Amino acid sequence: MTLNGHSLIACQPVAGNGKTAHGYNPATNELLEPGYSLLTEGQLATATSAAAAAYPSFSTLDPETHAGFLEAIAENIEAIGEELITRAGLETGLPTARLQGERARTAGQLRLFAAVVRQGDFRGVRVDPALPDRAPLPRADIRQRQIPLGPVAVFGASNFPLAFSTAGGDTASALAAGCPVVFKAHNAHPGTGELVGQAIVKAVKNFGLHPGVFSLIYGPGSSIGQALVADPAIKAVGFTGSQSAGIALMRTAAARPEPIPVYAEMSSLNPVFVFPGALTGNAEEIDVLASQYVAAVTGSSGQLCTSPGLLFAPTGAAGDKFAAAVGRAVAACAGQTMLTAGIAGSRNSGAEALGSADNVSVLGLGAEGATENAPPPAIFGTSVAEFVSNPVLHAEVFGAASLVIRYSDTNELIDAASRLEGQLTASLQLAPADYPLAAPLVPVLEQKVGRIIVNGWPTGVEVGHAMVHGGPFPATSDTRTTSVGTLAINRFLRPVAYQNLPQELLPAPLRDGNPWRLNRRVDGVVEAAAAEEAATEKAEVNA
Incomplete structure (x- = not known):
């Protein structure tokens, strides 16, 4: 694959109007080509506005299309082959075996979230049917689901050029939630970031999605990062890095006219x-x-x-x-x-x-x-x-x-x-x-x-359903969350209730007949999709 040295804004290469930055081989301190043109703050709005424009269609994808998109990203990353491992090794000094394992973890995370999307439990569907005859007061028909927050800013980690970077855990969980992503590449491994970014772009195009679903931006770490978090189109932030940088982003997010959550993984001594x-x-x-x-x-x-x-x-x-x-x-x-x-x-x-x-x-x-x-x-x-x-x-x-x-x-x-x-x-x-x-x-x-x-050591973090990779401040900015495992998707969702909406106006996950075949909590009782389908079919036969 050809490295262009430019940002990928709404899936298109865009030259930055700022300075040029290079990756360096840390084993020799040698400069690596190509140089990467850095965006100015004025160019940033193109990416964030595209993400906002992509939200309506991307947030409502049907489960099969959505899951297939995540799986395609994984396949495209794997298809890059040894070029990706070689470039990542040059930019980070990490050994080949470590990077191969990290690539497998990156693809595995995407496939795990694809399975989560197909199952659909993260949507948190609850249905309290109307009780018109309830005394002393009737109950309205109230239905609830979790919806995506909106465009998410994700910051690449220095120490994981694959698993916590361009298509890593924060990006994978945000995309799985239905949130477009504006990814701030780490300037220490720009070529690795671009290669993976191209893999995501290919999947966006092949599935015919709005191009604003994903943007990869290069820019000065502090200024462009702060501007990204301050941008009104961004609704949440995923960050892995130092405590000082994480706290700086938290302050910017809290000072906005509309404060937004920052999910920052920062320092830890792991006793x-x-x-x-x-x-x-x-x-x-x-x-x-x-x-x-x-x-x-x-x-x-x-x-x-x-x-x-x-x-x-x-x-x-x-x-x-x-x-x-x-x-x-x-x-x-x-x-x-x-x-x-x-x-x-x-x-x-x-x-x-x-x-x-x-x-x-x-x-x-x-x-x-x-x-x-x-x-x-x-x-x-x-x-x-x-x-x-x-x-x-x-x-x-x-x-x-x-x-x-x-x-x-x-x-x-x-x-x-x-x-x-x-x-x-x-x-x-x-x-x-x-x-x-x-x-x-x-x-x-x-x-x-x-x-x-x-009787184990903390350095192996399994990616699964029960894992928690988080903790009280300053390990993370929100002790209620995890950045690894399937629960990471919850960071980028919020609940919405729908009262007395006619079927024609209800989102698909909440409609009678359960068209997306989701597990749902109906009047407080969990109903598995298979059982609900069987009940629907029986009712149709009896009718």
């Missing part, structure tokens, strides 16, 4: 709590646990939103053995290329602040990587008392760095957990004998995180 029973094995078993922890910290150079930045380990001989094993494991690691020179620099500053804090020691330090922007992984250590009292130790370091905190009893763990900010995850390493010790910690963690894990 791990190691209980005594997890360390009662022999030295080899302790080494395995330590190696698993270090692998979770250093995987993808620590550039995962679920990388464990904190680990609580008991004091005493077993805890000492574990800490020593952690030091050995990280010393055997070498740095991996980070996404950009800027991200590597921020990681180094964060690690330096952590290591220079009072009463913090170095448990283990790896070697620098063979490429540029590949700093050495590091694990630090401190006491629970120091952690509780020093806010510097609560700051996220985005990269391969983590802090081991030693505690003496469960009360210290509960106190430390209660002082944490909101997190995406918390993990418990324990044995059955630890269950009574862990029981009082679980309700504390429920108030702090979106996902609690036992």
